[in-house]
Structures are given as C-alpha cells and as structure tokens.
Amino acid sequence: MTTAQDTQRETTQSGEAHAVPNPSAVGLVAVIVAATDGEPRALTVEVEGQAAGRARGLPAGPLVPEHPTLERGLRAWVERQTHQRLGYVEQLYTFGDRDRQGDESAGLHSLSVAYLALVREVRPAGLAEASWRNWYGYLPWEDWRAGRPAILDDIEARLLAWAASPADPKQSRRRQDRLALTFGLCGGAWNEERVLERYELLFEAGLIPEAHGQSGAACPTDIATTGEPMAFDHRRVLATAIGRLRGKIKYRPVVFELMPPTFTLFQLQRTVEALSGTNLHKQNFRRLVAQQGLVEETDGVTSGATGRPARLVRFRREVLLERPAPGFRLRASRRPA
Amino acid sequence: MTTAQDTQRETTQSGEAHAVPNPSAVGLVAVIVAATDGEPRALTVEVEGQAAGRARGLPAGPLVPEHPTLERGLRAWVERQTHQRLGYVEQLYTFGDRDRQGDESAGLHSLSVAYLALVREVRPAGLAEASWRNWYGYLPWEDWRAGRPAILDDIEARLLAWAASPADPKQSRRRQDRLALTFGLCGGAWNEERVLERYELLFEAGLIPEAHGQSGAACPTDIATTGEPMAFDHRRVLATAIGRLRGKIKYRPVVFELMPPTFTLFQLQRTVEALSGTNLHKQNFRRLVAQQGLVEETDGVTSGATGRPARLVRFRREVLLERPAPGFRLRASRRPA
DNA sequence: GGCACAATGCTCATATTGAGCATAAGTGAG
DNA sequence: CTCACTTATGCTCAATATGAGCATTGTGCC
Known part of the structure; x- marks a missing residue:
C-alpha cells in the first residue's frame, strides 16, 4: 500500500468520533486444507475449554492490537498453535450470530472472522495438539x-x-x-x-x-x-469452507495450491475429486486440463507403482495471465463410481 | 434456530474466558443496489465527518449490543439512515486493514463488515440525505x-x-x-x-x-x-460489491431481486448488462433465459412505447428447486455495441 | 397503406460435453 | 518369457451449447 490516510483519523467507519463506543470481541478462525493420498484434510487442534472433552476445533485466536491486519493476525495464531506456515489464504465469512456464538450474557458481540487456507504438504503436524483430520469425518x-x-x-x-x-x-x-x-x-x-x-x-x-x-x-x-462434532461452531465454519472451495475450483485454478511442484494428472484428478466429493470421468478430465493449458509436461515420470508410468506435469503459472478465468468446469460423472 | 447453546457460555471463540480482552470497534456498511431505467444504482448518504466535504458515503453504522445479529444491525442502520427496507442481503467482506481504515492511533482495530443488498424499486429516496447514484460515476x-x-x-x-x-x-x-x-x-x-x-x-x-x-x-x-471519490474506503467496498455481483449473476438468478414483479425479457437483459457493464446478444440472451426455464409468461404485454409490444414475464420461483444452480452464463457479445 | 421500430422465430457453423473404445507401457506371477 | 493385470493415454462420436446473423411479426405514427 502506498500512503497513510489521515482523512479518517478522527472518525470511525460510521462517522462517529467516540473512543470505541461499543466494543466487540473479534476472533480469527482458520480452515487449513491439504490433500494427501487423495483425501481432503483439515488441520485441527485440541480445545481446552470444551466441556464435551473430546471434540477438537479449528486453529483460532482473538484479534489483538498487535496484529497489523486480520490476515496477519490469523497467520500468527496458526503458526503459534500448529507450527504450520500458510501460503494461499482467503477470507471466508464473518460469523456473528448471538445464539450460535453463545455469548449473549456479556451484552456485547463476539465475532469470528473465518479464513480458508490451502497448503501444499502435510507435515506430520509439528505439535502434538495439532493434527490433520479427513474432513469427511465431520x-x-x-x-x-x-x-x-x-x-x-x-x-x-x-x-x-x-x-x-x-x-x-x-x-x-x-x-x-x-x-x-x-x-x-x-x-x-x-x-x-x-x-x-x-x-x-x-x-x-x-x-x-x-x-x-x-x-x-x-x-x-x-x-x-x-x-464427529467439533468445538464451538467450528463445524459450521468447516462446512462453509468446503462449500466455498467446491465452488471455487470450478472457475479458479486453486487446486494447484494443494499439489506438490510436480504431479500426475491422475493425482490432480484425485485431489479435485477429494474436494468436490464426486467422481470425474478420467479421459475428459485430462482433456479439460490439457485444453485449458493449465499444466505443462516435465521430463519426469512416475515409477514403482503398478501400471503404466505417468508423466509428471507442473502448473503453468502463465495461465493466470492468459486466460480470463481459468479453472475446472467439472461436472460429475453420471456413473456411480 | 432451535435450541440455545450453553456449551460455550463461558468461553469465547478462542477458548479463552476473559471479559473482552481485546475489544475492537465493528462497523456495518451496506452496498444497496437497484437497477432502474437500465442503470445500476447504489444508495448513498451524506457523510458529516468527512473533511473533503462533498464526498458521499455508503449507509453505515457501528455494531451495538442491541443488534441481535450482524445482518439485523445492518438493516436497522439502513432503515434509519435511508428509510429503505432491505430484501435480499448477503455478506460481502470484512475489511480490517489498519492503514486503510485510518484508525491506528487508538491502538485497537476497527473492522467493517460489508453487506450487499438488492432491492426492487427505487423509491425516490425517502430522506434528503440519501440518494441513488449511478455506480459508474464512481x-x-x-x-x-x-x-x-x-x-x-x-x-x-x-x-x-x-x-x-x-x-x-x-x-x-x-x-x-x-x-x-x-x-x-x-x-x-x-x-x-x-x-x-x-x-x-x-x-x-x-x-x-x-x-x-x-x-x-x-x-x-x-x-x-x-x-467521483467516496468517503472513507467506501469506493473499495463498492468495487467489491460490483465484482461479487457480476460473478454471481452468472450462476445464481439474483438479478430477479432487482426486477419488478413482471417485466420484459429486454428489460431483464438491460439490467444484466447494467450490472456486468457489457452488451449481450439479444436473441441468444432470450434463448438462454428460455431454455433455463427462469421465467414464465404472463398474459400482459407492454404498450405505449414504440415498436412491437413485448410480452411480460415473471420469475419462476420453482427453478430454485429444480435446477442445481440456475443463472446466466452470460458471455459478452464480441461486437462493440 | 407504408414506415420505423422493437419483439420474436429460426438457421447454421463451431465449440464444448459426456461417454466409451482402443492402445500403450509398465509390474508381478508362473 | 509370456500372460494377466493395471494404469496411462489417444481417439471417436453423438448430443448440446454457443456465437452470430437473417427473417418475420406486431404496433404506433404519418
């Protein structure tokens, strides 16, 4: 960003000039997604305050004045709680319902600003309290x-x-x-x-x-x-994230945020299927990816596994500039599996 | 909603139990959109605190404890400031950048939760301070x-x-x-x-x-x-709203929230064009609308205007149930007008 | 009646899909 | 070494969807 703005120094967004007339507690929550071995996973943490005892939750923490922006605050909380660095991050939704947050007693609001993050590799969860869970368990x-x-x-x-x-x-x-x-x-x-x-x-x-x-x-x-239940309303946040991601992969090449540097087309398909929860027609999927110019071949091939070795490809970053809105227009295969 | 939740009574979203450890000022902002005479309009209000003097702003106000939910709070502010009742409302984005909000001095955050609202008719703006402006002016x-x-x-x-x-x-x-x-x-x-x-x-x-x-x-x-400039960062909020709306009309039938009960296909086209800022091929547009089953004919026709009278149609609410994701897959006409 | 003007109907070439067949290139068993 | 099996990859074909344009139909107005 360029210049500081002093235009608004003395006024809040609403145009009133009081010092925090009606404070609210703002929390940050993250749905951190990875896909390994063809399964969609979310990073979860232990929640201490939860009476139910075993229910896990999403990485979260309050917004504090030290955080320069919401997103930076989120990254800080996630790194502290899970030792996971975040790459791709997008804002998801801001939750503020009284009856769902369960904070009506205090007479003030408590909001949660939720974010969706996509990460490449599942490191074996640096902290014991943090672990990756298949999101379909929830x-x-x-x-x-x-x-x-x-x-x-x-x-x-x-x-x-x-x-x-x-x-x-x-x-x-x-x-x-x-x-x-x-x-x-x-x-x-x-x-x-x-x-x-x-x-x-x-x-x-x-x-x-x-x-x-x-x-x-x-x-x-x-x-x-x-x-499986989750702490607080975190399952709702997870559901929001999945829905958003399922929509987004159809028109933006975000899946590649989940892939390693090189991969096979079938691995890519498995990842898309994992996210969308449906099966795709294999030949048509590769045709789609090919004609959209989303990937380029490397000279590597897979080995060791059964079947014919597959060519390794990598994401073509250039498509972000070329195509107006690249992505998969995926459509589920009719056949049940 | 069904049951009250006491699970979370004593904990905030973050799992901590303090009383508002780090309060933030939360504001609500609305981008209220209508389309009349084929022009896209946003409802604007006078802003008193603004030094620039003439810059107008969007309806906005602080979130206060009396508001049961964010959205209800927003509706209340809008009705108070503009006398406009809102129908379709969706959350847009939560803005919280320090440097853009201009509130770094106080050492606490001030967030703005922005909403997009679509309304049917442009009543001549109940209050003098509120007026509809063509959004392309901004x-x-x-x-x-x-x-x-x-x-x-x-x-x-x-x-x-x-x-x-x-x-x-x-x-x-x-x-x-x-x-x-x-x-x-x-x-x-x-x-x-x-x-x-x-x-x-x-x-x-x-x-x-x-x-x-x-x-x-x-x-x-x-x-x-x-x-034209706007107060605070409201032009950014407006830009966010337009972008979102332009995306959404392609896969959800939200345009109809802007239309009167009955309308002609050409009026509908004009509205879509106004939102997307492009021109569409007339015959193909009606073919699209027809084959998607988005509208049904009434027995009314237009009269008075020049040219052949057009059939009046109405939105078929049933499509919301029938089609998985109805909407316009609009694509701009190649010819420049 | 004859015009101007918009609404509406219809055609046609070209993509884009959905589905499936056929072939290629590895691995492991016998 | 050959066969069975598995996955990768190439290609065809019908059904739709899309982009562009021509033709016809109603109305108000001279």
Missing part, C-alpha cells in the same frame, strides 16, 4: 466418491420426519422444499456446493449434537451417522 | 456498454508509467503482469469481474484521491477520469 454425508453414502438413508428418514412434524402445513411444505433444494429429496438434485445449507438444515432439525447442550443427550443420532 | 472505467470507455486511454497511460517507474526491473515486470491481468493491457483480456483488483491497482498507482491526504492535491488525475 461431514460424512458429503463424500459421494464411492457413490451415495449409506448413512444418507438414515439422515433422510429423520429429515423427512422433521419436515412432516409441524402442524402448519405451510411450514411443513417450506421444510420439504428446503430438503429438496439441499439434500436432493423429493425429486431435487444433489448439488455438491450446498455444504453449508445441508449442515444448517441438519442443525435446525436437531441432528447435530452441537445444537443441543453439552451433553448431546437430546440428539437422536449417533456420530457414525451425523459425523 | 468507477467509470467499468462501463463497457458503449464500447471501451475513452477515459481508459488516459488511465492506461498513467498505469504504464507507474509500472515502468521502479528501478528494479523485476518489480516493474510484476506490475506489468498485474496490469495485464486486471486491465487487459499487454495482450491480456478484460475480465469484468476483476473490479476490486482494478480499483486496488489504481489506488496503489496513486490515481485515486482517497489514497492521498484529504486534499487530494497529490493526485495527478481528475474526477472525470478516475471517478
């Missing part, structure tokens, strides 16, 4: 790579019951529409980007333990069906 | 509907000079690459979604008065070229 219904997940039978049955429960037929109808939209029930189609909407629906329907008190006793489903 | 280089804006000649010359100025050839090269990417110079293509990147580049290059002190004296360009 949202198992999102993984359609081996076809429709069986747990969806159970989930759908409960959701339909939830939709049918209101006395008011109009409200019942509205709930059914939402089911169709998000879970593809009643003739709707499954859209892999609606991760957050699905999680929120499950939350409202009472199938998410985090929605009930700390005991989780009121929750009628088990973890095998609705996934 | 970002004139973004309007390509009548072909490439002439002012870009001037802008490009200055940007090229800026890129050439560093002694370090590497840095110079990097600047040129950015120019190619954002402004389509040096063989690059113009991408109408990169509104924010273009504004930021101009800001860095010193062509935006807001980047210099309150006088604007150091700014080598005039308003006719680089657009």
Whole structure:
C-alpha cells in the first residue's frame, strides 16, 4: 500500500468520533486444507475449554492490537498453535450470530472472522495438539466418491420426519422444499456446493449434537451417522469452507495450491475429486486440463507403482495471465463410481 | 434456530474466558443496489465527518449490543439512515486493514463488515440525505456498454508509467503482469469481474484521491477520469460489491431481486448488462433465459412505447428447486455495441 | 397503406460435453 | 518369457451449447 490516510483519523467507519463506543470481541478462525493420498484434510487442534472433552476445533485466536491486519493476525495464531506456515489464504465469512456464538450474557458481540487456507504438504503436524483430520469425518454425508453414502438413508428418514412434524402445513411444505433444494429429496438434485445449507438444515432439525447442550443427550443420532462434532461452531465454519472451495475450483485454478511442484494428472484428478466429493470421468478430465493449458509436461515420470508410468506435469503459472478465468468446469460423472 | 447453546457460555471463540480482552470497534456498511431505467444504482448518504466535504458515503453504522445479529444491525442502520427496507442481503467482506481504515492511533482495530443488498424499486429516496447514484460515476472505467470507455486511454497511460517507474526491473515486470491481468493491457483480456483488483491497482498507482491526504492535491488525475471519490474506503467496498455481483449473476438468478414483479425479457437483459457493464446478444440472451426455464409468461404485454409490444414475464420461483444452480452464463457479445 | 421500430422465430457453423473404445507401457506371477 | 493385470493415454462420436446473423411479426405514427 502506498500512503497513510489521515482523512479518517478522527472518525470511525460510521462517522462517529467516540473512543470505541461499543466494543466487540473479534476472533480469527482458520480452515487449513491439504490433500494427501487423495483425501481432503483439515488441520485441527485440541480445545481446552470444551466441556464435551473430546471434540477438537479449528486453529483460532482473538484479534489483538498487535496484529497489523486480520490476515496477519490469523497467520500468527496458526503458526503459534500448529507450527504450520500458510501460503494461499482467503477470507471466508464473518460469523456473528448471538445464539450460535453463545455469548449473549456479556451484552456485547463476539465475532469470528473465518479464513480458508490451502497448503501444499502435510507435515506430520509439528505439535502434538495439532493434527490433520479427513474432513469427511465431520461431514460424512458429503463424500459421494464411492457413490451415495449409506448413512444418507438414515439422515433422510429423520429429515423427512422433521419436515412432516409441524402442524402448519405451510411450514411443513417450506421444510420439504428446503430438503429438496439441499439434500436432493423429493425429486431435487444433489448439488455438491450446498455444504453449508445441508449442515444448517441438519442443525435446525436437531441432528447435530452441537445444537443441543453439552451433553448431546437430546440428539437422536449417533456420530457414525451425523459425523464427529467439533468445538464451538467450528463445524459450521468447516462446512462453509468446503462449500466455498467446491465452488471455487470450478472457475479458479486453486487446486494447484494443494499439489506438490510436480504431479500426475491422475493425482490432480484425485485431489479435485477429494474436494468436490464426486467422481470425474478420467479421459475428459485430462482433456479439460490439457485444453485449458493449465499444466505443462516435465521430463519426469512416475515409477514403482503398478501400471503404466505417468508423466509428471507442473502448473503453468502463465495461465493466470492468459486466460480470463481459468479453472475446472467439472461436472460429475453420471456413473456411480 | 432451535435450541440455545450453553456449551460455550463461558468461553469465547478462542477458548479463552476473559471479559473482552481485546475489544475492537465493528462497523456495518451496506452496498444497496437497484437497477432502474437500465442503470445500476447504489444508495448513498451524506457523510458529516468527512473533511473533503462533498464526498458521499455508503449507509453505515457501528455494531451495538442491541443488534441481535450482524445482518439485523445492518438493516436497522439502513432503515434509519435511508428509510429503505432491505430484501435480499448477503455478506460481502470484512475489511480490517489498519492503514486503510485510518484508525491506528487508538491502538485497537476497527473492522467493517460489508453487506450487499438488492432491492426492487427505487423509491425516490425517502430522506434528503440519501440518494441513488449511478455506480459508474464512481468507477467509470467499468462501463463497457458503449464500447471501451475513452477515459481508459488516459488511465492506461498513467498505469504504464507507474509500472515502468521502479528501478528494479523485476518489480516493474510484476506490475506489468498485474496490469495485464486486471486491465487487459499487454495482450491480456478484460475480465469484468476483476473490479476490486482494478480499483486496488489504481489506488496503489496513486490515481485515486482517497489514497492521498484529504486534499487530494497529490493526485495527478481528475474526477472525470478516475471517478467521483467516496468517503472513507467506501469506493473499495463498492468495487467489491460490483465484482461479487457480476460473478454471481452468472450462476445464481439474483438479478430477479432487482426486477419488478413482471417485466420484459429486454428489460431483464438491460439490467444484466447494467450490472456486468457489457452488451449481450439479444436473441441468444432470450434463448438462454428460455431454455433455463427462469421465467414464465404472463398474459400482459407492454404498450405505449414504440415498436412491437413485448410480452411480460415473471420469475419462476420453482427453478430454485429444480435446477442445481440456475443463472446466466452470460458471455459478452464480441461486437462493440 | 407504408414506415420505423422493437419483439420474436429460426438457421447454421463451431465449440464444448459426456461417454466409451482402443492402445500403450509398465509390474508381478508362473 | 509370456500372460494377466493395471494404469496411462489417444481417439471417436453423438448430443448440446454457443456465437452470430437473417427473417418475420406486431404496433404506433404519418
């Protein structure tokens, strides 16, 4: 940035000149994503204050005056808690709901500014408290790579019951529409980007333990069906991140942030599939990548593994300049696996 | 929402239990968009604290404890300042850079959570201090509907000079690459979604008065070229909103939030063109809308105007349920107008 | 009626997809 | 060494989608 601005010295964003008339506590949260061995992983940490005991959380910490920017503050917290350096970082969403944050008592707001980060390698998690987890452990219904997940039978049955429960037929109808939209029930189609909407629906329907008190006793489903819980509202943040990432890989070449310097086209495909939770047609995928000019060949080939060796390629950084908006326009294969 | 959560009562997002250890001032800002007579408009208000005097700003106000959620707080501020009720609202971005907000003195952060709102009708702005402004008055280089804006000649010359100025050839090269990417110079293509990147580049290059002190004296360009200034960093917020909206209309049917209950296909096209700043091929546009099933015919037709009367149509809300991700995959017509 | 003007209908060449067949080039078993 | 197996890679083909333009249809206005 160039020049300091003194125009605004004496005024806040709102145009008022008081000294912090209504302070809020601002937290920073990070969803740090990697993909190794064809599995999508998020970096999690131990959470001490959590009554549930075993639920893990995302790297997070409060914004303090020492942080020059939000993003720098986030990087500092992540490095401190996980010893992981971040490369690609983008802002995700700012969460501020009173009822979800659970901070209504103090009479002031507590916001969480969430970020999405993509990292290349999974170092074996420098700290014992930090570890990489397959994100589908938290949202198992999102993984359609081996076809429709069986747990969806159970989930759908409960959701339909939830939709049918209101006395008011109009409200019942509205709930059914939402089911169709998000879970593809009643003739709707499954859209892999609606991760957050699905999680929120499950939350409202009472199938998410985090929605009930700390005991989780009121929750009628088990973890095998609705996934492992997370501390605070971090599963919601994770769902937001996955949805955003699934959308973004279709029009920006962000997947390459997850790849090593050289890789095979099939590894790339596996990574995209891991993120999107669907399967792609192999030949068409390589055609797409080729014609978009996203990669260039190296002279290396794979070895050791079974099957014909594959050529190693690398990301062509030049496409960022050439094409107006490169990325994958991926479309799931119709065949179930 | 269903149940209150007491799990988190005693902890903040970060897992610490202090009472607001590091407070921040949080502001809410709204970019409220309407499209009337084929022009894109944003709702602006008078800003009192602004030394520059005439620069207007976006509706904004601090987040206070009385606000149940961020979005509700935003709606309250907007209604108070502009008498405009909001329908469609989505979160845009949270701005928190020290150097841009100009609040480093106090030793605490001041964030702005920005929202994008789309409204149907332009009521003649209930309050005198609030008025609708064509958004291209603030970002004139973004309007390509009548072909490439002439002012870009001037802008490009200055940007090229800026890129050439560093002694370090590497840095110079990097600047040129950015120019190619954002402004389509040096063989690059113009991408109408990169509104924010273009504004930021101009800001860095010193062509935006807001980047210099309150006088604007150091700014080598005039308003006719680089657009009318706004208070604070609100032009950056506006640029963010336009970029987001231009992207979103391609895959979600959000334009209809700007349309009256019934409208003609050409009015719809004019609105899309106004937002995207480009021209579309008329026949292909209607084919697209038709085959996506986005609208249904009414039995009304236009009258009074010259030319053959047009059929009035309405938005088919059902598509939200049917199609996985409806929207316009608009592509600019090649011919310059 | 004849014009100007916009709405609407239709054609056509060219990409872009979705799906699958065929072949190539390795590994390991016998 | 040859076969079975596995994965990589090349290529075809039909179905759609897209970009561009021509033709026709209704209206208000002289």
